[in-house]
Amino acid sequence: MGKYFYTDGKEKYGPYSKEELRNKPISRTTKVWCYGMDKWLELSQVPELSNVLNSIPPELNTKPTVEVESNSVKPENEPIQNSETKIPPSVEIKKTPSFLKWLIAIIAVILISLFAYRLIQNQSEVNQYNEIAANSYDSDEDFEIYVKKFYRDLEFYGIYPKKPKVQIIKFSKLDQLDNTTHIHGLSFGSDDDDRIEIYINPSTWEQFNKPMRYFLMYHELAHDVLNLDDLEAKSWNEGKLMYPVISSYENKNMDDFIESSHAVFEKESE
Numbered sequence: 001m002g003k004y005f006y007t008d009g010k011e012k013y014g015p016y017s018k019e020e021l022r023n024k025p026i027s028r029t030t031k032v033w034c035y036g037m038d039k040w041l042e043l044s045q046v047p048e049l050s051n052v053l054n055s056i057p058p059e060l061n062t063k064p065t066v067e068v069e070s071n072s073v074k075p076e077n078e079p080i081q082n083s084e085t086k087i088p089p090s091v092e093i094k095k096t097p098s099f100l101k102w103l104i105a106i107i108a109v110i111l112i113s114l115f116a117y118r119l120i121q122n123q124s125e126v127n128q129y130n131e132i133a134a135n136s137y138d139s140d141e142d143f144e145i146y147v148k149k150f151y152r153d154l155e156f157y158g159i160y161p162k163k164p165k166v167q168i169i170k171f172s173k174l175d176q177l178d179n180t181t182h183i184h185g186l187s188f189g190s191d192d193d194d195r196i197e198i199y200i201n202p203s204t205w206e207q208f209n210k211p212m213r214y215f216l217m218y219h220e221l222a223h224d225v226l227n228l229d230d231l232e233a234k235s236w237n238e239g240k241l242m243y244p245v246i247s248s249y250e251n252k253n254m255d256d257f258i259e260s261s262h263a264v265f266e267k268e269s270e
Contacts (some may be wrong), residue, residue, distance in 0.1 A: 004034045004049070021052050028056055128179060129188060132199050136172040141205070143169040146217040147196070150225070153261065157269040161225050162193045172199040184208075184246055185216050189224035196224045209250070211257045216246050218261050226268060240264075 005014035006026055015034070016024065026032075031040040032049065043049055043056075147167070154161065166189075174180040184204040189195040198220045208216060219241055222228045230244040231237040238248065241260045249256075 002034045002036070002048070004032050006030050006032045006043075007040065018049065018052055021049070022055050026052075026056070028053060128177075131177055132172050132174065132180065132186065135177065136170040136199055139171050139202075141171070143198075143200075143217070146214065147221065150218060150221045153265055154225075157262075157265040159226075159265060159269055164189065164192075164194050164196045164224075166195045166197070168195075168197045170199055171202040171205070173203075174199065174201040175203055185220045187220040187223040190227050192224075196221070198224065204247075211252045211254050212246060212249050214254070214257045215241065215249050215252065215260070218257075219246060222264060226264075228264070 003015035003017055004021055005012050006016070006021070006024060007013070008030075013024070021032075026043060028042070028044045030043050032043050032046060033040045037046075043053055147169070151161075151163075174183050174186065180186070180201075183201065185198060185200045188197040188199075198217075200216070200220075204216070205213065222242060228242055231240055231242045233244050237243045238245075239252070239256065239260060241264045
C-alpha cells in the first residue's frame with residue numbers, strides 16, 4: 001500500500017496511509033504526492049484516493065474545476081523504490097522578487113545616508129556657532145541705535161513684531177575662523193521670536209562706510225526679527241536689502257539704503 005505526502009503550501013507532511021490521510025486537515029484541493037507521481041496533484045485529481053475524497057464534505061461556493069489528466073501512472077521501466085523513503089518534489093513557494101529586494105535595500109541605504117548627512121551637518125552647524133560665540137566680544141560700538149531705528153521703521157509701516165527677551169549683538173572675528181572667512185555678519189535668531197543674536201566681523205565693520213553698515217545691520221535684523229531669507233545672488237537682486245553680497249554695496253548711499261529697506265517693509269506690511 002502506497003503512502004502519501006500532503007502540503008499546505010508551506011510545509012510537507014507525511015508519509016501517511018490512506019486511512020491516516022482521512023484524519024488529516026486536508027480538503028479536496030489539498031495537494032498530495034506519492035511515489036510514482038511526477039508532480040503534486042490536488043486530492044480530487046488522484047483516483048486512488050477516491051475513498052478519502054468521498055469522506056470529505058464538498059466546500060461551499062466551490063468554483064468549477066477543469067479536469068486534468070492524471071500523471072500518476074508509474075513508467076514501466078522505472079526502478080521500484082520504497083515509497084516511504086522516496087523524497088517528494090519540492091513545493092513551489094512564492095518569494096519576493098530579487099529586484100524588489102534590491103530596490104528596498106537601495107532606498108534604505110539612501111535614507112540612512114541622508115539621515116547621517118543631516119546629523120553631520122547639524123553637528124557642524126552647532127560647532128560653528130559655538131566657535132563664533134566663544135570668540136565674540138563686547139565693544140564700545142553702539143549697535144542699539146540700529147535696532148531702535150529698525151523697529152521705528154517697522155512701526156511706520158504698521159509692523160509690530162514681538163520684542164525679543166534676548167538681544168546679543170557682538171563682534172566676532174569671522175575672517176579668522178574656518179568656513180566664515182568671507183562672511184561679514186551672521187544671525188542666529190531666525191524663527192525664534194524671543195531672540196536676536198548677531199555677530200559682526202570687526203574688520204568688515206571698520207572698512208564699511210555708513211550706508212554699508214546700515215545695509216549689513218538691517219540685513220541681519222531682517223533675518224532675526226522678520227525671519228526673512230537671503231535672496232539669490234543674481235544680478236537682478238543686487239541693490240536689495242536681502243541680497244547676500246553686501247560688500248558689493250560700496251557705491252551705495254543712504255538714499256539707496258532707505259529705498260531698499262523700505263521696499264522690504266512695504267512688502268511685509270501687505
